Amino acid sequence: MSSLFSPIQLGHLQLNNRVAMAPMTRARIQNAQDAADENTAIYYQQRASAGLLTTEGSPISRQGQGFLYIPGIYNRQHVHGWQQTTKAVHEKGGKIFIQLWHVGRMSHTSLQPEGQSPVSSVDTQANGTCFAFDENGEAGRVAVSSARGLTVAEIKDVIADYVKAAKYAIDAGFDGVEIHAANGYLIEQFINAGINTRSDSYGAQTIDNRLRFALEVTDAVCNAIGSDRTGIRISPFGRFSDMPAFDDEELTWTTLGQELATRNLAYVHLNNQDVPDGSTTLPDGFVEKFRAAYKGVLMIAGGFDKSSAERYLSTGMVDMVAFGRPYIGNPDLVERMANGWPLNESIREFFYGGDNRGYIDYPYYQQK
Numbered sequence: 001m002s003s004l005f006s007p008i009q010l011g012h013l014q015l016n017n018r019v020a021m022a023p024m025t026r027a028r029i030q031n032a033q034d035a036a037d038e039n040t041a042i043y044y045q046q047r048a049s050a051g052l053l054t055t056e057g058s059p060i061s062r063q064g065q066g067f068l069y070i071p072g073i074y075n076r077q078h079v080h081g082w083q084q085t086t087k088a089v090h091e092k093g094g095k096i097f098i099q100l101w102h103v104g105r106m107s108h109t110s111l112q113p114e115g116q117s118p119v120s121s122v123d124t125q126a127n128g129t130c131f132a133f134d135e136n137g138e139a140g141r142v143a144v145s146s147a148r149g150l151t152v153a154e155i156k157d158v159i160a161d162y163v164k165a166a167k168y169a170i171d172a173g174f175d176g177v178e179i180h181a182a183n184g185y186l187i188e189q190f191i192n193a194g195i196n197t198r199s200d201s202y203g204a205q206t207i208d209n210r211l212r213f214a215l216e217v218t219d220a221v222c223n224a225i226g227s228d229r230t231g232i233r234i235s236p237f238g239r240f241s242d243m244p245a246f247d248d249e250e251l252t253w254t255t256l257g258q259e260l261a262t263r264n265l266a267y268v269h270l271n272n273q274d275v276p277d278g279s280t281t282l283p284d285g286f287v288e289k290f291r292a293a294y295k296g297v298l299m300i301a302g303g304f305d306k307s308s309a310e311r312y313l314s315t316g317m318v319d320m321v322a323f324g325r326p327y328i329g330n331p332d333l334v335e336r337m338a339n340g341w342p343l344n345e346s347i348r349e350f351f352y353g354g355d356n357r358g359y360i361d362y363p364y365y366q367q368k
């Protein structure tokens with residue numbers, strides 16, 4: 001039986017434990033280049049005892065951006081910025097993947113190059129908001145703009161952006177990348193049959209067509225940096241970002257699992273989203289079915305604490321557990337869980353944006 005604190009092989013890496021820090025946008029970047037800075041490095045270094053850190057979502061292009069004050073991975077300044085983080089984490093013996101993010105339709109013209117419309121699988125407008133500039137130039141939550149569907153030639157350009165970003169990530173010293181195919185962003189806007197009504201080979205008629213973009217991105221990134229440096233995050237049945245339910249939903253995700261299983265990836269990461277009524281989105285029995293389709297390293301996130309993580313691991317259904325909110329307030333989460341020490345509260349008010357308060361000032365546990 002594997003415990004949270006037992007080592008695991010992940011691609012080319014030996015991890016010290018099975019605890020991952022889930023990707024979390026913190027919106028703390030205040031420089032004009034949108035480059036990770038010295039505080040980003042401190043934040044991740046403080047958490048380096050996780051078996052694996054995954055960074056906040058990092059846009060692969062200006063077009064892929066749907067949030068202000070977040071660090072990009074699409075130019076040399078971004079590479080230099082992130083180098084501080086990877087060096088700081090590696091000095092502490094940690095391992096770190098960067099999450100590659102394209103939000104698709106979940107953006108606003110004020111964030112897009114030359115104020116253009118955001119892009120998606122089809123012409124569409126989500127019922128939702130993003131963090132951008134309003135009509136007075138003030139930063140805040142605004143309704144997302146209407147998006148236009150990408151042409152096939154433009155889809156190839158976006159895939160090329162993922163490849164460029166993955167190569168920049170390796171230049172920046174990351175141990176690998178996590179493709180963000182979760183939470184209703186661009187890749188899921190292709191997978192979801194309720195959104196994707198295209199009539200071409202990326203279109204809705206078949207599951208293979210709707211998975212094509214996800215798999216082409218995955219293959220292109222694997223070719224560029226190696227499959228053992230490539231992970232992917234998905235959120236089956238997730239409803240964030242106005243994702244509708246659709247026919248064949250389970251079969252779509254298990255088919256994706258079977259396809260990913262042939263690619264020898266570092267890992268697949270399932271995000272079990274919260275629902276406001278207190279439940280979560282993965283239906284009973286789904287993880288077992290996904291596990292039957294995907295035999296590689298499987299990680300799960302969503303509402304875990306030490307005991308539920310241990311219980312889940314002991315079933316063999318997953319190999320690692322990622323923690324999100326508990327990591328905000330507890331840089332030494334691994335040590336706290338291993339020793340049964342109490343956790344700090346993660347204060348919601350400081351989750352997104354602001355200064356270093358609630359970011360790099362949470363204390364380590366002090367033994368009396």
Ligand SMILES: Cc1cc2nc3c(=O)[nH]c(=O)nc-3n(C[C@H](O)[C@H](O)[C@H](O)COP(=O)(O)O)c2cc1C
Pocket residue numbers: 022023024025026056057099180182183233271272301302303304322323324325326351352
């Ligand atoms: C402040 C905050 C920012 C987040 N940003 C991201 C993100 O950039 N990418 C992503 O895939 N998930 C993001 N998530 C979701 C988390 O990775 C995680 O799946 C979620 O918080 C559930 O895990 P938890 O119950 O352990 O917090 C974010 C969550 C929080 C609380």
